[in-house]
Amino acid sequence: MPNKFYVDLHCHPSLKPLGKSFNSNSTKGKNSNNHKNNNSLYHKKKPHVVSKLFNIVTTMTKFTQTDLQTLADGNVHVIGASLYTMEKGFVINKLKTGIVCDALSNLAMGIGKKRIDNVQEHQDYFSDLELEYNFYKQLDNQLVDVKGKKVKYKLAKSYQELAGLKEEQNDFTTIYIVLSIEGMHALNTGLNGENSQCDEEEVLRNLDTIKNWEHPIFFVTLAHHFWNELCGQAPSLSGIVGWATDQEHGLDSSITPLGYKVIDKLLDDSTNRRMLIDMKHMNNKSRKAYYQYLSKYYALENIPLIVSHGALNGLKSHENPVNEISIGKQFLAEEINFYDDEIIRIVESGGIFCFQLDERRLIDDPKNIKKGWTKHQMKFNQSLLLWKQIQHFVEVLNARGHSDIWDNMAIGSDFDGVVNPLNGFWTGQDYASLLEYLTAHASSYLKSAQCPLMDQNKIDASEAIDKIFRWNALRFMEVNFSVREEALLV
Template sequence: MKNLISDLHIHCGLKGYASEGHPDYKDHTIWDFYPAQEAALKKLNPVLRMAIKELAKSSQANLDACAAANLRAPFLAIYPVERQMFALEPQKPFKTLFDILLGGKQHAYLGAAVSGFPIEKVEAILAEVANDKDEGVNYYHQFRMERDYLLRQTETRSKHFPDFQFTIASHHNEFRELLEAGKTISGVFTVEGAHSFGHYLHNSTFKKTFDGLSPKERQVLENSFRRNITEVKTEDDGRHAPFFVTFCHHFNNLLAGHARSFSAKSDLALGLHKPGMRHLFNQEPGLNHGFSSLGREVLELFLDRKAGRRILIDTKHMSVAARKEFYAVIRRKRKEENDPIPIIHSHAAINGWFTLDQAKGKAETKDLDKGHFFSRWQINLTNEDILEMYDSDGIIGVVLHEGRMPGEGFKKAAGKLKKKVDKARAGSPRRARLEQELKDLYLKLIWSNIFHIVKVVRENRPGNHRPANGWKMIALGSDYDGLVDPMDSFPEVTNFQDLKSEMIAYLEGGKEICFAQNGVAVALPSAEVSELMFGQTAEEILDGILFGNTDRFLSKYFTEAYLGMETGEAEEDSESDIAVAA
């Protein structure tokens, strides 16, 4: 298993799927690199270019890159792109400015630049969004098309790694067998957004609550979720059902409230902000709500093994209110129904608040993160979240997202370093030193998020004759190719082996690691860092995070016995110590 990498949340196929059939990419497959839409970027006006400056625009996670990095276990997040990503609604204080700037074809250029989709694809989506008939969208059709694209891609081969093959595993035994065969990328299906199974009758439906729908809107939406989820759970015995579904995403799905995920840019003078993603998209409908009655029904249907293969739930993007209600459901099932259900949070960062109620009481503005190392927004994990996941035998994927993980203090320090790097002469010792300094800043942030999780578990849960160990619940969940702002020192999956080596060197070098004390970064004493390692070497810890912990989780929960039986408990925990071909 040495140097093997898994990724709990990654979008390897999104750009390829969006470009399929386009004449410029007729010879491209999921293996190939898709460049940024430079023509669209060049035609954007400067203000819009600034608003999306930090987003990754070319491929980060095509399968050639995965093969080069030995990332052979990607959890392939299928994402029918939400209409609201293209139906822009500029927000104050830049509403008037953006209304002017988005005139003509600027809207289409922006969509292509952000998503990496060909301009023709974006224009077709915009035509659907802007139709005068207020026609909605059947996301399930889009889900099936993207899933079928991924299945077709298993027949393709890489031009650069011709001995490699790409497969989709339907259970853990198959997953292991495929990896043991060597030179195989063994994907696992997941879905980002439960909206993927719904038919929303009108574009205006997204502005409403479920209780506020017309009788026809309500009937269409209810029936579509019941029919489509049942179909995917039972079709071919659920062989191609997703292992888990990220229940919420960026926008209103009328099932459960989402957390705010888009932010402004850094401050200008006099307290003004630069325009950023928060000012382009309207996340207000459904923001911070709890579950609707339909959402509760859909949740039960995903988990119900009588209705077909169980689909687990990923809590990323859920609002605080939705998370609290979901945790109560999971505790009840575990304690009263003897039904253990692991809580997944596939691409996470911590905020350091002790409780969900504390996080809920904080206004998500840039002032909340001003001067801070960690981002303290509600979308990130509180200590209460971490303990709920530990109690459920869940798993947390650590996200590599510079827009979501750090606070403004970190961003300011990183920004200054980036400017110094850019000014330093290429190949000079000064530039090399500055680049390593920037790397170390990112490594400190990643390790601090990880050690915070372990510290919270150790201090708040009893162990058997020794403190509770949270290491086995931590994995990688990069979110690469998911329209993210990556860490500059590790912008693509091809950097992941370097990331591993650098993380080992950082930990072995005794460099500073922090935890969050009620949202504020505090340095961990070196003696406590050693205690929190639980006798493991840095390399052993990274082997677990990058593959072993995910494999252990799959060995318990990605099985026919657990997912397919009407009742029953997960298989006995195993360390899965079978040798895997590198």
């Protein structure tokens, strides 16, 4: 494999180009092989000075972050591309529908007014999911010329297909895409908010369809931003988007009877098509119910717990919300972030925790971020936000006598979703720089006389951060996204 490549287990390369494809009936749902067209997965819109300043002031991101041109330029060779059928709660909100609502939604997501109109009008989330899946399939494994460079992406059917990662980076660049789904409203639930009444047979039939897709889904988030009739969601929206939308219904709900049926079908591995469940966006009540359900019905199956794009809240537990580790006092102490006792659960399940590169999730108040008057100072201070999360993660494990405390973390940026990136690390092209700064933070920490880690946990700083940006995610896929030998013989 290349010496320096990166893995991002959660991002949304298709959100903007698929949205832009609706600008014309002739391009709707079509993935252009011309990178100059904004309905292409390869279309790159660089973060220039004005768009960076706009992001700093508004927290909204108008440039592209994980278009495949950017990923190729940044040596991001493996991604978890999250299929996301946009929820109506974003585009039918407190402002109802109309010019102001459409303008606000487009400002926040950059998908185009005609796509917003489409989401407001359609009555089938599942068809929308299939549309996005087909958007990826159109140029799967096809070489595209991008400014004189040959690039392609390949939808991976298993970890075994990543074996070509080294060989296929010589004459051209290959980006391997592992598919996931964000929000099981995609099964066609939650269409009408608190008044929703889905068709259970249709929901389970849609899930059967997904499990028979040509390209397996690695994992799914059961919840997302709004009530979906399956489980309760955590409060997640803030700023102008939070002001305009209404997440209230479902915030105090747990997993529903239909939710458990969906969980069982997702975890069914009888055809080697198990889809793991990502706990991001589930509220605490639903997460606790999920833990209990696994303990009762799946105790012998070693189901790994996943957080595909998360952050820590620094609190010991939901029942005992205190900061056992002082650095956690600086974190965003909200339910959407994860508690110390959940770190233990995730690691002991053989799971993985992927850090989201969203400034709003990493700190209690952005006003507390140290100001930097040079580019270096800015990047040092911004990367420190992520480093403190990593430090907290390993100290929680170390305090409980765990070894291999660096082995269950990865990156799940959530880029090209509705996120506010760390200033200076705007896109997937900035991972090399972020790795460099994090390695410096790790080195200072590990060499400090105040470092509380046991000797066996004081590994080389470069090795520690390399695990987070590459090796942990690949190892996790090798264990959990591999085709069994008996399946290979069929």
